Amino acid sequence: MEWIGFGLGVALLVVTFASVLDALVVPRGSPARFALTVTRGAGVVVRGLARLFRSYEARDRVLVLHGPLSLLLVLIAWLGLLVLAFGLLAWPLGEPHGLAESIRFSGSSLFTLGFAPASGPGPTTVAFLAAGSGMVVIALQIAYLPTIYGAFNRRETLVTLLESRAGVPAWGPELLWRHQRVGIFDSLPALYAQWETWAADVAETHATYPVLVYFRSPHPLRSWVTSLLAVLDAAALHLALAPSTAPSEARLCLRMGFTSVRDLARVLGIPHDGDPAPDAPLALTAAEFVEAVEVLRDIGFPAERSAEAAWADFRGWRVNYESVVHALGDLVTAPPALWSGPRRLVNEAPMPVRRPVDRRPDGAGNP
Secondary structure: OHHHHHHHHHHHHHHHHHHHHHHHOOOOOOOOHHHHHHHHHHHHHHHHHHOOOOOHHHHHHHHOOHHHHHHHHHHHHHHHHHHHHHHHHHHHHOOOOOHHHHHHHHHHHHHOOOOOOOOOHHHHHHHHHHHHHHHHHHHHHHHHHHHHHHHHHHHHHHHHHOHHHHOEOOOHHHHHHHHHHOOOHHHHHHHHHHHHHHHHHHHHHHHHOHHHHHOOOOOOOOOHHHHHHHHHHHHHHHHHHOOOOOOHHHHHHHHHHHHHHHHHHHHHOOOOOOOOOOOOOOOOOHHHHHHHHHHHHHOOOOOOOOHHHHHHHHHHHHOOOHHHHHHHHHHOOOOOEOOOOOOOOOOOOOEOOEOOOOOOOOOOOOO
């Protein structure tokens, strides 16, 4: 039995280090299965606690723990597997005697830099290998944190900037409405270009480090998911309503946006159609679209088409990203913005955009 345990220890050691390398070292957009499983388990616990609260803001204060807690639990799980693996390796070597004592010896070696009492070359080798492995895993996790928080900060910079452009919770038609209302329509090409780059960065970082998906914005009504959806909807609306004057950056932003969310869907195991038909069903209704277009027309948006004529083009764009973004919004319990789909953890109706109060004395000020 001891030597069978030794073989299991070798296998467990290989599997654990493969998981560590896959999650922390290998820069590719493939899921680190073990780390992702632990992260999902942490999500079950956090969402269970969040259900105890009624308001979205209160639940957000609980859900914000999901990302950091996942990092901690993954590290603890890796170290626990190393303790078990080295305990199994030490078991047939004669000293210490018994599996329980071997695991205690392994844990002492792992966390005391190899100074656990051992006699003979076999136990001594196991002790120092355990100590070195523990230091390597902890060092890699520490080195991993700046990468995680650097990617988080890059993501949140544009999300925060979008609040003045698209409101909170962000909504695509609102983005176009505000730019027309305050006379900054000419800044939209630069905005689309920024979000094209942003989407590419999110695709690379969040597919490589999926725990970033669960890191929430500092403000409860801001979310990277609803912000991306707002920009994509604004670009699709722009192209559908004014095809001859819409900037080429809008098309590029859309293409990168739905490519980005599909990459994340593949890593996170979200079912999706990689090449949907332009007339595939949408959750958004034509009536909702027409209502939003009328709001834009009232503010003077330079539309070249009627809402009915633009619907087919808008639908052809939105079908590429709607289902995946809705699934992401539900997965991270993003704020229930307009056009962003349902949430299993949120009982509230979609929240209308919050606009700043007009402070001009004549009452005709800009938002």
